[in-house]
Amino acid sequence: MVTFRLEERERTSYPLALISPLIAVFISLVLAGLLIILAGANPVQSYYELMKGAFGSKNAFAETLARATPIILTGLAASIAFRAKFWNIGAEGQLYFGALATTMFGTGLIVLPSILMIPFLFIMGALAGGLLLLPLVLLKLYYKVDEVVTTLLLNFVVVLLVSYLLEGPWKDPMSLGWPQGKSVVDSGILPQILAKTRLHLGFVIAVFTALSIWLIMNKTIIGYQIKSVGSNASAASHSGLPIFKTTLIVALFSGGMAGMAGVTETAGLKGYLTLDLSPGFGYAGIAVAMLANLNPLGVIFSGIFLASIYVGADAMSRAMNVPTYLADVIVGLTVLSILLSLIFINFKIKFIGNRDND
Amino acid sequence: MxxxxxxxxxxxxxxxxxxxxxxxxxxxxxxxxxxxxxxxxxxxxxxxxxxxxxxxxxxxxxxxxxxxxxxxxxxxxxxxxxxxxxxxxxxxxxxxxxxxxxxxxxxFSLSLPKKDARxxxxxxxxxxxxxxxxxxxxxxxxxxxxxxxxxxxxxxxxxxxxxxxxxxxxxxxxxxxxxxxxxxxxxxxxxxxxxxxxxxxxxxxxxxxxxxxxxxxxxxxxxxxxxxxxxxxxxxxGKKIEYPKKQDVKRKSQYLQLTDISYKSLSFPAVQNINLTLSGGQILGIAGVAGNGQTTLAKLLSGHLKPSSGEVLFYENKKVNTSPKSFMNLGLAYIPEDRNSDGLVGEMEIWENVIMTEIDTPYFRNKFGWINKSKSFERATNLCNLYDVRMQSIRQPCRLLSGGNVQKLLLGRWLMRSPKIIIACQPTRGLDEGAIASIQKLLLQARAKGSGIVLISEDLDELLSISDDVAVMYKGALSEPINTEQTDKLSIGLMMAGEGF
CATH class of the missing domain: 3.40.50.300 (P-loop containing nucleotide triphosphate hydrolases)
Structure with missing residues (x-):
């Protein structure tokens, strides 16, 4: 009988930490390939079409990056919160709150020159996202109310609120009956950064945010506090670290970045608020954060990866006549295999051979 | 055989x-x-x-x-x-x-053969x-x-x-x-x-x-x-162990006074009407069988729990609001009972744990909140040398340290702050003879420097050899302190079983 056991590694080597997610992605592509075969297509050719659809032309590439923008921001929201073991599942609602703030302040209430208007909208969006999370984090800190439940359920409340506003008081009278908000004023629109594509300034802001979060997490006292509280809150509090303040800051950061994703979509991609602004970007952020093992720089790449799958899947579907839902399957499998690969990063596998013959 | x-x-x-x-x-x-x-x-x-x-x-x-x-x-x-x-x-x-x-x-079996088992x-x-x-x-x-x-x-x-x-x-x-x-x-x-x-x-x-x-x-x-x-x-x-000897130390003024402290809740064992005074240069031992309220007392003394009634006074009758941080700022150090889950953050590196109590000091960061790594490394290296924490590198995660080294690091981190009051809860439990001797030596050194120490321990030999007075805890009540010169293991043991309460 050959059995094996897991032994914890003292330290994880960097090459291993980099290679194992790649292997995990490869394995998930192989597994999804089986489904593509079941759907009656050639998997190699399908993946080729997928890659072509995501990166094959300037337009495709720009579309992928544009799609990655909100996912990177919600991914950052999840990664910083999860690092502190604050389980914010509510990025979707916070994103919409950010979008509501953009609509409230960006459609004529205040008009500033572009150079001030854009930062102003991002600040308002971030504040809105953070404020939405504030009562929930206070409930957790004062009454130990489980934030998984509250943040998740509030998503549905917020989406219904958006629906009410867009069908009612905030409905744009010029929209020919469609439930959508008024257009963001010209000075608030995020400029294109690649001509004749939908790629806008939001992507640069998302990448810049990721870099800042990385610096905060790794170089500053506040990042150090977040990591300490996340990995052992009790020891951190015994050493005099402020648990309350740290958790509060984490929640504001996390909700803020999800709110910023609402700004990039409203003021960047669409120009106005709609009911289908986010096809689940808030939830995709959780997958992105997991794929990146909660590393803020990794979130940039895993965000682009996830976006490329979703964007490319449309092209693959058209060329090969397979369902676009395969994109969801690939993403799901990738998250699963990444989570499994974390075991290999943190543990050694020791095979134990048969010892009867000596 | x-x-x-x-x-x-x-x-x-x-x-x-x-x-x-x-x-x-x-x-x-x-x-x-x-x-x-x-x-x-x-x-x-x-x-x-x-x-x-x-x-x-x-x-x-x-x-x-x-x-x-x-x-x-x-x-x-x-x-x-x-x-x-x-x-x-x-x-x-x-x-x-x-x-x-x-x-x-x-x-998959649907019944339990309870009769046979019984x-x-x-x-x-x-x-x-x-x-x-x-x-x-x-x-x-x-x-x-x-x-x-x-x-x-x-x-x-x-x-x-x-x-x-x-x-x-x-x-x-x-x-x-x-x-x-x-x-x-x-x-x-x-x-x-x-x-x-x-x-x-x-x-x-x-x-x-x-x-x-x-x-x-x-x-x-x-x-x-x-x-x-x-x-x-x-x-x-592998070598001769030198057990520390208690020297005569001049008593200082009163550092800590608890008057009629009671605490009641569902999560921790209750304590009632605790009275205690601690002076500088004194080690007050608290004996008792685990679960008689010592943990609650330690948490009350360190600001982690707020008493339901009664007063905690520092130095010249100073009162502060109950929080670990405000007690810390008054010069109190707390060695928690469970050093692995409450003491150090195991996943973080030694140097990161060393500066954890010091993050308010501007010394380890610039005004933008940037951590000064070279100063932090220097402090960690000094601490490990001074208190003989054996490690491979200050960048190694703390979970890889042995129990004795974890305790030396924890105690050393507090001693670096020259605390006036030390609350040490089971500081030598589970350690080997060599590490026990070094921890006791460090506590006695702190006493010689004028710290007042509350030592909560289940080890009677330890209590009798290094503390000046011993009080016994039984079912949430604390006895009068007894001078260790005037008592022995047997009588303390009987009190631990409830005699005199």
């Missing part, structure tokens, strides 16, 4: 480190074999190999002529090896009988003198009853060799005596027992033979009746 177990040339390497190196010994039928050694000497690895949990790199373990199938604990259990771990593995919300039966039933449990309980009520809930059992249950659980599996890992860690002296009587009873009836402990005095009383491990190798084997305490202690450490 006949051999029951034979360990042949067991070697186990973790990386380049020999956890066990060519270890040979045997256990005879009907004897108590004690295994002594410092933390990290290889006791746990060896037991895990015996119990079939680890696979050694070479060597064999033969039990009654059968080789143990390594990497498979079921095989060891089937052959008749039973192990009682230091930390209990009981389901609190089940009855005694149900705990006995856990894991022995297939999960019969067997009662028979074993009578045979070995381990009284227990099969229908009690485990939550309601005392620590010693829980341990009794753990032993019965292994006996229930018809074991012939019982391994007890640090069995007396949470018992009163009286309960320890009772346990040892049971152990003697068991060997009289033909069982063999391996006893792992670091309490030399106890080992010398109960065992037949002693083997000593150091740095993964077997360094000595003696018959207990010809053993000399100091020689064994030196064998364990």
């Amino acid at each position: 006949e051999n029951l177990l034979k360990v042949e040339k067991i070697t186990k390497k973790f990386g380049n480190f020999f956890a066990n190196h060519e270890i040979n010994f045997e256990v005879r039928k009907g004897e108590v074999l004690a295994i002594l050694g410092e933390n990290g000497a290889g006791k746990t690895t060896l037991m895990n190999i015996l119990f079939g949990h680890y696979t050694p790199d070479s060597g064999n373990v033969i039990f009654e002529g059968h080789k143990i199938d390594f990497g498979n604990t079921n095989s060891a259990i089937k052959l008749g090896i039973g192990m009682v771990h230091q930390h209990f593995t009981l389901a609190e919300n089940l009855t005694v009988l149900e705990n006995i039966m856990i894991g022995k039933q297939s999960i 019969k067997k449990l009662l028979r074993l309980s009578e045979k070995y003198g381990l009284p227990i009520n099969p229908d009690s809930m485990v939550t309601d059992l005392s620590v010693s009853e829980k341990q009794r249950l753990e032993i019965l659980k292994t006996l229930f599996l018809d074991c012939k060799l019982l391994i007890l890992d640090e069995p007396t860690a949470a018992l009163t002296p009286q309960e320890t005596e009772a346990l040892f009587a049971t152990v003697r009873e068991m060997v009289e009836l033909g069982l063999s027992v391996i006893l792992i402990s670091h309490k030399l005095n106890e080992i010398l009383r109960v065992s037949d033979r002693i083997i000593v491990l150091r740095d993964g190798a077997l360094v000595g084997e003696v018959n207990t009746n010809s053993a000399v305490r100091s020689e064994i202690a030196e064998m364990i450490v």
